[in-house]
Amino acid sequence: MEFEAVIxxxxxxxxxxxxKLFCDCPNNPGDEPNINTCPVCLWFPGASxxxxxxxxxxxxxxCLSLNAEIxxxxxxxxxxxxxxxxxxGYQLSQAHLPLSRGGWIDITDEDGSVKxxxxxxxxxxxxxxxxxxxxxxxxxxxxxxxxxxxxxxxxIVSEPDFRxxxxxxxxxxxxxxxxxxxxxxxCSMENGTMRADANISIRPKGTSQMNxxxxxxxxxxxxxxxxxxxxxxxxQSAAVQAGEKIVLHxxxxxxxxxxxxxxxxxxxxxxxxxxxxxxxxxxxxxxxxLRARLPExxxxxxxxxxxxxxxxxxxxxxxxxxxxxxxxxxxxxKEGVAAxxxxxxxxxxxxPAVKDKRQELWQTSxxxxxxxxxxxxxxxxxINANAAREVLTHLFESDESPEAIVSAKGFKQVSDRxxxxxxxxxVLGDQPGAVADFKxxxxxxxxxxxxxxxxxxxGKANPKVIxxxxxxxxEALCKA
Amino acid sequence: MDSVFFYRNTDKTVSxxxxxxxxxxxxxxxxxxxxxxxxxxxxxxxxxxxLENATVAERAVKESAQLVGYTxxxxxxxxxxxxxxxxALKKNAADAELVLDLAGEARLSAARAxxxxxxxxxxxxxxxxxxxxxxxxxxxxxxxxxxxxIRDILQSVAGPDERDSSLPDxxxxxxxxxxxxxxKTTLGVIKEILKEMPAKxxxxxEGKLNEFKKAGFTIKELSFPxxxxxxxxxxxxxxxxxxxxxxRYDSVRYGKREPGAKNWNEMYLSSRGxxxxxxxxxxxxxxxxxxxxxYSAYENACRLRARLVNQMKSLTxxxxxxxxxxxxxxxxxxxxxxxxxxxQFIYTAFANVTGQPALYLxxxxxxxxxxxxxxxxxxxxxxxxxxLISGGGK
Numbered sequence: 001m002e003f004e005a006v007i008x009x010x011x012x013x014x015x016x017x018x019x020k021l022f023c024d025c026p027n028n029p030g031d032e033p034n035i036n037t038c039p040v041c042l043w044f045p046g047a048s049x050x051x052x053x054x055x056x057x058x059x060x061x062x063c064l065s066l067n068a069e070i071x072x073x074x075x076x077x078x079x080x081x082x083x084x085x086x087x088x089g090y091q092l093s094q095a096h097l098p099l100s101r102g103g104w105i106d107i108t109d110e111d112g113s114v115k116x117x118x119x120x121x122x123x124x125x126x127x128x129x130x131x132x133x134x135x136x137x138x139x140x141x142x143x144x145x146x147x148x149x150x151x152x153x154x155x156i157v158s159e160p161d162f163r164x165x166x167x168x169x170x171x172x173x174x175x176x177x178x179x180x181x182x183x184x185x186x187c188s189m190e191n192g193t194m195r196a197d198a199n200i201s202i203r204p205k206g207t208s209q210m211n212x213x214x215x216x217x218x219x220x221x222x223x224x225x226x227x228x229x230x231x232x233x234x235x236q237s238a239a240v241q242a243g244e245k246i247v248l249h250x251x252x253x254x255x256x257x258x259x260x261x262x263x264x265x266x267x268x269x270x271x272x273x274x275x276x277x278x279x280x281x282x283x284x285x286x287x288x289x290l291r292a293r294l295p296e297x298x299x300x301x302x303x304x305x306x307x308x309x310x311x312x313x314x315x316x317x318x319x320x321x322x323x324x325x326x327x328x329x330x331x332x333x334k335e336g337v338a339a340x341x342x343x344x345x346x347x348x349x350x351x352p353a354v355k356d357k358r359q360e361l362w363q364t365s366x367x368x369x370x371x372x373x374x375x376x377x378x379x380x381x382x383i384n385a386n387a388a389r390e391v392l393t394h395l396f397e398s399d400e401s402p403e404a405i406v407s408a409k410g411f412k413q414v415s416d417r418x419x420x421x422x423x424x425x426x427v428l429g430d431q432p433g434a435v436a437d438f439k440x441x442x443x444x445x446x447x448x449x450x451x452x453x454x455x456x457x458x459g460k461a462n463p464k465v466i467x468x469x470x471x472x473x474x475e476a477l478c479k480a
Numbered sequence: 481m482d483s484v485f486f487y488r489n490t491d492k493t494v495s496x497x498x499x500x501x502x503x504x505x506x507x508x509x510x511x512x513x514x515x516x517x518x519x520x521x522x523x524x525x526x527x528x529x530x531l532e533n534a535t536v537a538e539r540a541v542k543e544s545a546q547l548v549g550y551t552x553x554x555x556x557x558x559x560x561x562x563x564x565x566x567x568a569l570k571k572n573a574a575d576a577e578l579v580l581d582l583a584g585e586a587r588l589s590a591a592r593a594x595x596x597x598x599x600x601x602x603x604x605x606x607x608x609x610x611x612x613x614x615x616x617x618x619x620x621x622x623x624x625x626x627x628x629x630i631r632d633i634l635q636s637v638a639g640p641d642e643r644d645s646s647l648p649d650x651x652x653x654x655x656x657x658x659x660x661x662x663x664k665t666t667l668g669v670i671k672e673i674l675k676e677m678p679a680k681x682x683x684x685x686e687g688k689l690n691e692f693k694k695a696g697f698t699i700k701e702l703s704f705p706x707x708x709x710x711x712x713x714x715x716x717x718x719x720x721x722x723x724x725x726x727x728r729y730d731s732v733r734y735g736k737r738e739p740g741a742k743n744w745n746e747m748y749l750s751s752r753g754x755x756x757x758x759x760x761x762x763x764x765x766x767x768x769x770x771x772x773x774x775y776s777a778y779e780n781a782c783r784l785r786a787r788l789v790n791q792m793k794s795l796t797x798x799x800x801x802x803x804x805x806x807x808x809x810x811x812x813x814x815x816x817x818x819x820x821x822x823x824q825f826i827y828t829a830f831a832n833v834t835g836q837p838a839l840y841l842x843x844x845x846x847x848x849x850x851x852x853x854x855x856x857x858x859x860x861x862x863x864x865x866x867x868l869i870s871g872g873g874k
Contacts, residue, residue: 039531044733045528045530048643050643051645082727082730082745083744087728088728089724089726089728089730142744269771274724277645
């Protein structure tokens with residue numbers, strides 16, 4: 001029997017707000033344990049939660065970036081359970097009246113067609129504390145770090161529209177691009193600012209029944225989500241073929257062994273309306289004001305880049321995914337760099353260098369103005385590509401202008417024909433073997449001789465001029 | 481051991497310029513005062529000292545009140561068992577007391593002490609700093625023999641507070657005194673309540689109505705067949721909120737932890753089991769039942785609450801004030817069980833469910849009255865109290 005999978009995702013995203021959701025504590029979970037705490041996030045007697053407006057706005061922008069419909073009324077509920085990571089016996093979450101309903105992401109399916117994957121709803125909630133299990137001698141102890149308690153989260157619950165691992169991975173990539181683009185979160189699965197759980201069930205292909213699902217957790221990259229879903233589909237298919245019954249439970253993805261294993265069932269508590277956090281009312285005008293703050297969406301921007309700058313669809317889509325990169329690209333163009341040069345040097349040289357130095361594009365010392373000055377010298381043949389790459393590494397280390405670096409370090413390209421001419425004569429004299437090879441019709445020898453001439457110039461000669469003069473001289477030698 | 485005070489403040493320094501100068505106010509130990517043992521009458525908070533001042537305490541001190549200490553209270557203020565509310569007034573150790581009113585505790589404590597007891601409208605006074613139990617129903621009751629004291633305190637502590645975002649976004653009503661003209665004032669009486677009263681109480685109650693009539697008030701009979709539902713709603717919604725609210729008392733960050741637990745489930749069970757008293761425990765377990773097993777009953781109770789609030793709103797629109805009894809003489813004086821506790825509050829719990837103000841006025845025979853009015857008509861209710869206490873404008 002052929003099976004198809006029915007997959008839905010539940011995605012938690014940590015908002016990059018300065019403070020926690022219900023108090024003014026810094027939202028820096030990675031700080032020294034229990035530094036970022038106060039009577040509210042430790043839930044001391046008499047403390048009273050105050051909803052952060054910044055968190056609400058970031059959450060709402062996130063919803064709008066995913067085509068979701070912000071609700072005029074939303075409210076917090078108490079998800080009741082007792083666990084040491086939860087300082088008050090319940091988690092504040094929106095169970096009955098979520099911040100938004102609906103929404104979708106369009107992805108490109110494996111056959112190239114567009115597939116729309118729908119979102120059921122998006123709600124806000126607070127994160128819980130972090131538990132650290134250690135041994136004090138032979139006695140196991142559990143330590144609680146409340147820095148993360150009360151951190152602002154949103155949870156995106158999709159419709160079960162996904163059928164393949166590809167759908168889930170493409171959905172997550174597009175989601176990350178769109179949310180990063182509005183600036184609500186970094187959405188890094190590796191750093192834990194985005195966590196995705198998958199609900200997977202299978203059914204005979206072509207039927208519409210909904211069978212018992214299995215939840216899979218603990219994937220910390222988009223790739224792992226795809227792998228875990230693929231594994232789970234084959235595991236369930238094999239189980240059903242063998243006549244086993246699928247039971248509702250949760251499994252953990254093991255990235256080492258690349259398998260899912262069952263985990264102990266977590267107690268599901270009830271959700272009761274919270275009487276302390278005020279109900280959130282958003283008027284149509286307020287929602288429109290938020291919508292007006294939305295930046296250009298990646299897909300729209302990519303289309304514009306194709307039209308405006310003549311980039312290919314792939315190039316435009318790659319540049320548009322990252323809002324910072326797209327902005328940087330357009331700044332280079334404003335500085336007078338040709339679109340193709342800007343695209344090529346930004347994506348193949350600057351981005352890897354920035355990443356390598358663990359910097360962010362918006363705060364690197366290689367500003368669009370400095371990088372553009374370098375690329376313009378390249379365009380005018382004042383330096384060659386090798387030199388440009390060298391100068392780029394210097395740009396990271398000093399505040400000097402590219403022009404100053406080029407003249408100080410002697411990167412200026414030599415295009416003087418007389419100088420190159422004598423250089424080539426010397427190379428031809430030193431390499432009679434290569435000249436003989438060329439005469440015998442071995443075209444490779446030309447490349448070798450160009451390289452030798454380049455080396456002789458200390459990498460500064462204009463390669464075009466070398467090739468031109470060398471070719472002429474070799475042809476003359478052949479005729480002689 | 482001090483039978484009335486749980487903690488006495490030895491610091492007598494006060495500023496001299498405020499509206500509450502020379503007024504001695506006793507608090508309950510669920511109202512945070514930085515450094516005081518804010519234990520809320522519970523072992524769950526044994527040894528806990530407040531870190532910050534509750535807004536009410538801060539505002540009262542700003543108006544030069546002298547906070548004399550914490551009086552002994554029932555666990556988290558639920559019920560009247562072990563509560564010494566009102567005793568400080570009787571002993572002249574305070575001019576006023578702040579007493580949490582969850583179902584009518586402040587009003588009935590006033591009745592015991594023979595003083596006035598006022599529960600303000602929900603949302604008029606910030607609950608910041610209150611170790612509360614039923615967030616959507618609780619209010620600070622103010623006890624004093626003088627309505628003027630009650631009004632002065634209310635004026636000093638009422639109003640918006642950015643630290644309590646559960647306060648409704650509305651204008652603080654006028655609280656200044658104004659005159660009552662009996663000829664232009666209608667007093668409503670709920671006939672279903674009258675019908676259920678024991679004969680002796682009913683006779684006394686009707687006697688008072690006749691006096692009001694003689695004084696020129698218009699008495700109007702009102703019908704509220706569902707009045708008894710208020711207590712049912714309170715039982716379910718109140719206990720659900722209490723169960724959540726007490727969830728933080730888990731011995732993880734503060735409070736006493738019972739030794740010997742092998743894992744944290746045991747730690748919760750043994751610590752919470754040892755911390756809470758029998759009455760509160762049964763209350764919290766009842767709440768947990770409606771959270772987990774009886775959730776649909778809880779949902780129904782919420783719907784019923786909305787309906788009762790609307791019915792009461794329409795009723796308070798048909799009269800200036802509603803007069804009701806306060807004390808259920810059929811209930812046990814010293815309630816030990818949930819059922820006995822609820823029985824005490826059959827005439828008072830409604831105001832906690834709706835959030836409207838209610839005032840207990842004593843009389844010499846210990847057969848005081850309860851007055852209520854529309855939500856935020858607190859000023860008028862105190863005007864009426866003042867009028868009646870002073871002998872009807874004579």
